[in-house]
Structure formats: C-alpha cells, structure tokens
Amino acid sequence: MTKEERLKKRHRAEKRFRFYGLTSIFVALLFVVILVQNIFSKGSSAFKKTIITTEVFFDQELLEIQNGASQEEIMEADFYDTMIENLIKAYPAKNRDEEDELLKLFSGDAEIEIKKAFLNDNNLIGKTITLDLTASDDIDQLHKGNYPRDLPEERRRISDFQLVIYDYFVENKKISKNFNNYFFNNGDSRDPELAGIGGALVGSFYSILICLLLAFPVAVLASIYLEEFAPKNKITDFIEININNLAAVPSIVYGLLALQILLATIQLPRSTPLVAGITLALMTLPRIIIPCRASLKAVPPSIREGALAVGASKFQSVFHHVVPLALPGTLSGTIIGLAQALGETAPLILIGMVAFVVDIPSSPIDPSSSLPVQVYLWSESAERGFVEKTSATIMMLLSFLIVMNFIAVYLRQKFEKRWN
Amino acid sequence: MSNIKIKSKNLNVYYGDKQALFDVNLDLNEKEVTALIGPSGCGKSTFIRCINRMNDVIDICKVTGNIEMDGININDKDLDVVSLRERVGMVFQKPNPFPKSIYDNISYGPKIHGKGETKSELDQIVENSLKKSALWEEVKDRLDEPGTSLSGGQQQRLCIARAISVNPEVILMDEPCSALDPIATAKIEELIDELKKTYTIVIVTHSMAQAVRVSQKTGFFHLGKLIEVGKTEKIFKNPDNKMTQDYITGRFG
Numbered sequence: 001m002t003k004e005e006r007l008k009k010r011h012r013a014e015k016r017f018r019f020y021g022l023t024s025i026f027v028a029l030l031f032v033v034i035l036v037q038n039i040f041s042k043g044s045s046a047f048k049k050t051i052i053t054t055e056v057f058f059d060q061e062l063l064e065i066q067n068g069a070s071q072e073e074i075m076e077a078d079f080y081d082t083m084i085e086n087l088i089k090a091y092p093a094k095n096r097d098e099e100d101e102l103l104k105l106f107s108g109d110a111e112i113e114i115k116k117a118f119l120n121d122n123n124l125i126g127k128t129i130t131l132d133l134t135a136s137d138d139i140d141q142l143h144k145g146n147y148p149r150d151l152p153e154e155r156r157r158i159s160d161f162q163l164v165i166y167d168y169f170v171e172n173k174k175i176s177k178n179f180n181n182y183f184f185n186n187g188d189s190r191d192p193e194l195a196g197i198g199g200a201l202v203g204s205f206y207s208i209l210i211c212l213l214l215a216f217p218v219a220v221l222a223s224i225y226l227e228e229f230a231p232k233n234k235i236t237d238f239i240e241i242n243i244n245n246l247a248a249v250p251s252i253v254y255g256l257l258a259l260q261i262l263l264a265t266i267q268l269p270r271s272t273p274l275v276a277g278i279t280l281a282l283m284t285l286p287r288i289i290i291p292c293r294a295s296l297k298a299v300p301p302s303i304r305e306g307a308l309a310v311g312a313s314k315f316q317s318v319f320h321h322v323v324p325l326a327l328p329g330t331l332s333g334t335i336i337g338l339a340q341a342l343g344e345t346a347p348l349i350l351i352g353m354v355a356f357v358v359d360i361p362s363s364p365i366d367p368s369s370s371l372p373v374q375v376y377l378w379s380e381s382a383e384r385g386f387v388e389k390t391s392a393t394i395m396m397l398l399s400f401l402i403v404m405n406f407i408a409v410y411l412r413q414k415f416e417k418r419w420n
Numbered sequence: 421m422s423n424i425k426i427k428s429k430n431l432n433v434y435y436g437d438k439q440a441l442f443d444v445n446l447d448l449n450e451k452e453v454t455a456l457i458g459p460s461g462c463g464k465s466t467f468i469r470c471i472n473r474m475n476d477v478i479d480i481c482k483v484t485g486n487i488e489m490d491g492i493n494i495n496d497k498d499l500d501v502v503s504l505r506e507r508v509g510m511v512f513q514k515p516n517p518f519p520k521s522i523y524d525n526i527s528y529g530p531k532i533h534g535k536g537e538t539k540s541e542l543d544q545i546v547e548n549s550l551k552k553s554a555l556w557e558e559v560k561d562r563l564d565e566p567g568t569s570l571s572g573g574q575q576q577r578l579c580i581a582r583a584i585s586v587n588p589e590v591i592l593m594d595e596p597c598s599a600l601d602p603i604a605t606a607k608i609e610e611l612i613d614e615l616k617k618t619y620t621i622v623i624v625t626h627s628m629a630q631a632v633r634v635s636q637k638t639g640f641f642h643l644g645k646l647i648e649v650g651k652t653e654k655i656f657k658n659p660d661n662k663m664t665q666d667y668i669t670g671r672f673g
Contacts (some may be wrong), residue, residue, distance in 0.1 A: 232479050302516035306579070309472065309510040310529035310586055311502050320528070321518060 039398070043391025049180035049193065050140040051132040052106065052169060056086045056114055058124045067125045074119055083111040087133075090174070091165045101161050107134040107193045134182070135175065137192040137385040139166060143175060146384060183392065187358045188369060188377070192385025195378070197393050199360045203273050203353070203368030204342060210277025210364060211341050215284045216334055222285075223292035223330075228318045247286035254283040255347030263351060270352040271367040279351060280341040288337040295329025295416075296322060328415035332408035339404040343397060345372040371397045425450040425590065425620045426471060431485035431495075433466050433475065433644075440466045443485070444646045446639055448590075453612060453621045455635035455652065457628065458667070462641040464624040468592045471622065472508040473501045489590070506533055509583030513595040515575035517567030517582070522559050525567040525578055526550065529586040545585055552618075553581035554611050573604025580611065584619075591615065593623040597630065609634050628668055632656055640664045 001009075060066075062081040065073050087106055093099045107113075110133050117131055118124055134140075138158050141147040143166075153160050169175040186196030230236045258279035262268045268275050299322045307317035348354075353373045361368035369377070371393060378390040426448040433441040441463045448454050456464040466475070473494065475481040486493045494504055506529075517525050526546045527536070536542035546563070550556040555577045559570070567578050576596055583591055593612075597605040612621060612634045625631050631638055632652060639649040640661070648661045659665050666672055 300516075302512060302514060303518065305474065305477070305510075305512060306516040306518060306582070307528075308474065308477065309505060309512070310532075310582060311505040312528075312532055313502050316532055320532075325519065 039391045039394050043388055043393075043395045045144045045146065046183055046388040046392030047180050048144070048177040049182060050135040050143040050175060050177050052090065052135050052139075053174045053176070054086065054090050054131055054133050055128055056082070056117070056131050057128040058082060058118065058126065059085065060125050063125065065125070067123050069122050071119070074115065074122060077115075079111050079115045079118070083114050086114070091168055098161060101159060102165055105136055105139050105162060105165060107136050108191050109134060109194055132176075132178065134193055137383055138162075139175075140193050141384050142166060143177065144388075146388065183389070187360050188356060188374065189358060192381075192383045192389060195386070195389055197371065197374055197389075197396060199357055200369040200371045200374035200393070201396075202361050203276070203357075204370040204372075206273030206361065206364040206368070207276040207280060207348075207370055208338055208342055210274060211280040211284055212334070212338055214278065214281035215288055215337070218281075219285050219288035219292055219334070219337075220330060223289050223296060224318065224323065226289075227293050227296040228322065229314070243286045243289050247290055249283075250346075251283050251344050252346040252350065254279055255350030257282065258347060259350050269365055269367070271355045271357065273361065273364040273366075273368050273370075275351050276348050276353055276368075276370060277364065279347045280344060283344065283347065284337045284341045287340060288334050291333025291336070292326070292330045295326040295333065298329065299325045328411045332412045335404050335408040335411070339401050339408075342400060342404070343372055345376055348373050349376070371400075423450040424448070425489065427486075427488045428467075428470070429486040429488070431467070431470060431483070431487060433463070433470065433484075434482045435478070436480040440644050441470075442645045446646055446649060448620060448622060449637060450620050451616055451618070452637060453616050453623060453635040454637045454639065455631035456622065456624045456639050456641060457626070457631050458641035458647075459672070460626075463644040464641050465594050466644075467641070468510075468594060468622050468624055470495065471590065471592055472505050472510055473499075474510065476501060506586050507588050508590045508592060509586065509588035510592040511576070511579050511583055511594065511596045514599050515572060515579050517570070517575050517578050519566060519568050521564050522550075522567050522570070522578060523563040526581050526585045529582060533586055535586065549581040549585040552584050552615070553577045554607065554614075555581055571604070573600050573607060576600060576604070576608060577611065580608075580615075584615075588619065590620045590622070593621065595624050595626060598626065605630070628656070640667060642667070 059082065062085060063077055063079070065077045069077070084103070087103055087110065088099045091102050093102050113133050114131065117129065135143065138147065139162075142149060142158060147158070149156070149158070149163060158166075166175070182194055183196045184201075185198045186194055187199035189195040226236065226240065230239075258275060262275050262278060263270050268278075303321050303325065304317050307321045308314070312320065348370055353368070353370055354377060355367055355369075356377075357367050357369050359366070375390055375393045375397065378386040378393065424447045428444055428446045431441055431444040431446075432439065444463075444467060446467070456467065458464050469475045470483055470487055471489075471494070475483055483495055485495065487495045489507070493499075518528065520528075523546055526549050527542045530536040530542060530545050536545045547556060547560075550559060555574060558574060559565075559578075567575065570578060576599075580591075580596075597608050600608065609630065612623065615621060623631075623634065635652045637649070638652040638655040640647045640655065640659075640663075642663055648655065648659055648664045650660075655664060656668055659668065
C-alpha cells in the first residue's frame with residue numbers, strides 16, 4: 001500500500017465514522033420526536049373540556065328552599081329535580097326515552113354544578129341563569145373529533161338520536177370548549193370527563209417531599225463521612241461496593257421490601273404518600289450518595305491542605321471549604337435522584353398506590369395516587385376519554401422532569417467550580 | 421551563631437512498606453532560610469511535611485523519631501496539630517488559594533484561631549499580611565474579588581499572606597516557585613529575603629540558583645537520606661560529599 005492509499009483509507013474511515021455518528025444522532029432525535037408528537041397529539045385535547053350552555057330555572061317548588069338560604073340548607077337541598085327539569089328543556093324531546101338519551105349527554109356532575117351556581121348566589125329562586133355544564137365523556141370525545149361518528153349505530157356508544165341532538169347543539173352554538181379545570185383540580189373518577197390529576201399531583205408532591213427530607217440529609221452526611229472521614233480500609237470498601245450495588249437494584253425490590261417491612265410489620269397505612277416517600281427514599285439514597293461522593297472527590301486535595309495548613313481542623317476544612325464547593329454537584333445529584341423517584345411506578349404499585357382514590361389527600365397519611373401510577377391506571381381503562389388523560393398526565397410528568405433536570409444542569413453549570 | 425529552632429532526630433518516614441526517609445538529623449536555625457535540594461522523590465517534601473504534621477492526612481504514612489521545636493517534640497501523638505499548624509505555616513508547590521475573595525482567603529486563618537475579634541482588627545490583619553507579602557499595593561482596591569482571579573505569582577503571594585496571617589514562627593515552602601515565571605519568582609525570592617527577618621523559613625527547591633540566592637543553609641537529600649548539610653556557600657562551592665558535588669554541577673538528578 002502506498003502512502004497515498006493509506007492516507008485515503010484513513011480519510012475514508014474518518015468520513016465513515018462521522019456518518020455513523022450523525023446517523024445515530026438522527027435516529028435518536030427521530031424517536032424523541034415520534035414520542036413527543038404522539039403524546040402531544042393524543043394528550044393536548046385533555047386540557048380543554050366540552051361544555052353545553054344551558055338555561056337553568058330555579059323553581060321554588062322543586063327546590064323547597066327560600067331565597068337567602070344558608071349554606072347548610074343549600075347543601076342539604078335536593079337539586080336533582082331542578083337538574084332534570086332544566087336539562088330536558090335543552091332540546092325539544094318528544095318522549096321519555098328521548099329525554100333519557102338527552103340527559104346522558106351531560107356529565108354525572110351536572111347536579112353538583114347547578115348546586116355550586118346556587119351556592120355562589122343564593123338569590124336565584126324564581127330566576128333563570130345560563131350555565132356552562134360539562135358534557136359527558138362521549139360528547140366530549142365526539143366534539144374533540146376523537147370519536148368516529150361514521151360507524152354503524154350498534155357499534156357506537158352514541159345513538160343516532162344523540163347525534164341529532166349534538167348537531168342541534170352545534171347549530172345553535174350551545175356547545176363549546178373551555179379550559180379543563182377539572183383535570184387539575186379533581187381526583188380520579190370513573191367518569192373520564194370528571195377525572196383529574198389533582199389527587200395524583202398532591203400525592204406525588206407529598207411522596208417526593210418525604211423522600212427528599214429523608215434521603216437528602218442521610219445521603220449527604222453518609223457521603224461526607226465516607227469521603228472525608230472514614231478510614232480507608234476493607235470495611236469502607238465493602239460499604240462502598242454495596243452502595244453501588246444498591247443503586248442498581250431494580251426498584252420493584254424496594255417495593256417488596258416496603259410491603260414486608262413498612263406495611264406488614266410496622267403497619268403503616270397503605271396507599272399513602274408516607275409509605276411511598278419512605279420507599280422512594282430507600283431507593284434514592286444510594287443514587288444520591290454516588291453523585292455526592294463524586295462531587296466531594298472532585299474538590300482538589302490542595303484546598304483541604306490549604307485549610308489544614310493554616311490550622312483548620314479536619315472538621316473545619318471539610319465544612320468550611322470542601323462541602324460548600326461540592327454543594328452544587330450535591331444538589332444537582334439530589335434533584336436528578338428525586339426526578340427518578342418522581343417517575344418511579346413499580347414500587348408504588350406494590351405498596352397499594354394503585355387504589356382508586358377519588359379524594360385529594362390533605363396529608364401524607366391519606367390514601368393517594370401519584371402521577372406515574374395514575375398514568376398506569378388510566379392506560380388500563382377502557383373509556384376513550386382516558387386515552388387523552390393518560391397522555392396529558394405523561395405531559396405533566398415529563399414537564400416536571402424536564403424542569404427538575406434543567407435546574408440540576410443550571411446549578412452545576414452556574415455554581416460548580418471547574419478545576420484545571 | 422543563631423539559635424536552633426527545629427531539630428530532627430533520627431526521623432524515619434514510611435509510606436506503607438516503602439521507607440521514604442532514613443534517620444534524618446537536621447537542625448534548622450531561627451530566622452534563617454534553609455534550602456532543601458535533591459532529585460525528585462528524595463524526601464525533601466516528606467521532610468518538611470513532618471514539621472507541620474501534614475503527613476497525618478495520609479493514612480498509610482508512619483513517622484518515627486523526634487522533631488523538636490523549641491525543645492518540644494512535635495511528633496508526639498498527643499500534640500494538638502491545630503495549634504502546631506498555627507505556629508508552622510506552609511506554602512505549597514501550586515498556588516492553592518481558596519475559591520473565595522482575597523479578603524476571605526487571608527481572614528480565614530485568624531478567624532478560626534479567634535484572632536481578630538472585630539472587623540477592624542481583621543481588616544488590620546489582612547492589610548498587614550498583604551503588605552508583608554508585597555501584594556497590598558496590587559490588590560488593595562479589589563479585596564472582594566476571588567483569589568483565583570489573580571495571576572499565578574500573585575496567587576502564590578496570596579498564599580504566603582495567608583500563611584503569615586496567623587502569625588506563625590516557621591514558614592515551610594514546598595517548591596513555591598515551580599509553577600511561576602522568572603519575574604514572579606524574583607518577587608517571591610525578594611519576599612523570602614524580607615520574611616526571614618521575622619520567620620524561620622524552610623524552602624524546598626529544584627533550582628540550585630534559587631537555593632544560592634535565598635538560603636543561608638542548605639541540605640542535600642538523596643533517596644531519603646540527608647547526604648550533606650551546611651552553610652549554603654560551602655555546599656555550593658566546596659561540598660564534602662562526591663554525590664553533592666555531582667548533583668549541584670548537574671551530573672545527575
């Protein structure tokens with residue numbers, strides 16, 4: 001082989017490598033785009049809900065309360081008849097069957113929505129107001145274009161007559177979409193149009209908070225001790241190996257551990273953020289210790305020596321100099337550990353967080369769901385409305401993770417000292 | 421004849437199985453500069469790190485023998501290293517200012533030793549230390565800037581100021597100029613000349629010229645043994661030992 005041939009071969013090899021590299025980046029990006037596009041196209045509609053503008057007349061005979069009634073009286077009053085009487089007037093139905101079909105176009109919370117309107121203004125007896133009532137899941141999906149209306153009637157959940165009413169609503173501009181506050185404020189529900197991630201958000205928040213409160217101090221102190229104070233001997237090595245191994249243990253194992261110890265032995269309340277937080281803290285602990293130790297190790301020994309040489313004690317040199325310098329790395333490691341914990345599903349399923357919880361937890365010892373578990377629950381549900389809810393929940397989860405990772409990267413870039 | 425400040429007696433140092441110093445007996449005179457020369461890995465740095473017990477940091481390091489400072493053995497297990505290091509300052513090979521402001525770099529030592537109770541006392545200590553290390557004029561208007569923003573030579577003088585700030589009796593310098601350019605080196609050497617009026621100084625150096633310029637006494641180490649020690653003039657003009665002769669004339673090392 002001549003010198004030129006060898007040179008050409010080398011250039012070709014470089015070009016090939018460049019090509020491989022660019023191709024893999026392109027493929028990776030393509031998958032990300034497909035994933036994001038898929039989630040967005042399915043999920044973005046969940047942030048809007050379909051509402052039917054309806055006139056509601058408050059008839060004293062049906063309500064059996066007076067104008068200016070107290071809160072308690074209103075709460076106890078029966079709004080069911082008021083609801084029925086008003087809703088059936090939304091469309092000129094001819095008989096009882098048609099009325100029933102008409103009523104099914106409204107969500108199961110129509111009565112509560114009417115009652116809330118009355119709670120806001122208890123002077124409505126004898127008056128007619130216009131209310132935006134939430135539409136049922138079927139109409140919601142139909143209106144968002146997620147439901148095919150050209151199927152034969154027996155394969156549709158919406159009857160031909162209901163389609164006629166729907167078209168009548170559209171023609172008279174009685175149906176529209178607005179911001180879906182239920183999605184953020186409500187807990188889980190069997191009715192997709194009423195289901196929300198409010199409970200899961202609060203549950204995840206409590207879980208991560210408990211995880212942070214438990215894991216962060218323990219992890220930081222353990223790392224400082226191991227890195228700065230522990231004698232370098234076999235026991236320390238053994239502990240280090242085991243911490244690394246624990247970081248690689250599948251998360252479901254922690255779920256089993258929690259099931260056995262926290263639920264069966266200690267008898268902590270199941271399905272609660274308390275147990276979830278402890279479980280996630282166990283799982284996150286080694287995952288925080290590792291980056292913490294790395295950032296402590298990255299502080300050059302010359303800083304420690306400099307401090308010792310002016311007469312600082314070991315403790316002072318560590319806490320005055322090494323720890324502050326390692327703090328950005330420590331914090332970003334912690335945030336990334338928490339982000340992992342936030343997305344963790346398997347251990348939470350084992351400790352019973354898959355339970356169907358309608359109420360939004362008011363404390364960490366109330367039964368609750370969490371964001372990833374809510375995704376899992378809804379993805380299993382048959383109703384079409386849960387498809388968009390699932391994707392929208394994933395969007396929320398992903399945006400939390402992106403924000404957390406961004407903070408972690410920012411902390412590292414901005415505050416970490418680089419040593420040359 | 422000057423007083424002996426530090427006296428090492430049969431000093432042996434081991435790093436694990438490896439012996440780094442063999443029976444070193446070396447006297448350091450008060451308010452004098454003692455230069456330690458010798459090829460890399462001969463134990464010069466190990467020796468000076470025994471004087472402020474910096475070797476304690478290394479787990480596998482074991483030191484036997486005595487080092488007496490003002491007649492008290494400082495290689496005593498019960499001795500408080502913190503107060504020892506208050507009396508024996510150190511300047512390292514590579515400038516290692518704390519990544520804090522110039523002011524904080526210098527005030528740190530006095531603070532942890534409870535010197536300079538008030539802000540004005542601390543200000544005074546910082547100013548004096550910087551003046552003694554000939555840095556005051558260059559940095560007096562930017563004491564809030566990070567110490568790491570200074571040039572290499574300034575950083576090293578900052579480290580010297582940091583060592584001075586706790587008012588030590590002895591200053592150990594481990595190749596303080598090896599990372600500096602000739603101009604910065606000249607400044608440090610000038611400074612050493614000035615400092616020896618107040619402090620006992622030990623300097624490890626790889627530069628024969630530097631040893632001649634700054635020191636009154638020179639010790640030559642080879643493979644962990646102190647081969648020869650004497651007045652600098654004598655060591656460089658008329659050494660007793662053949663090995664010293666070979667080293668200073670550049671025949672090995």
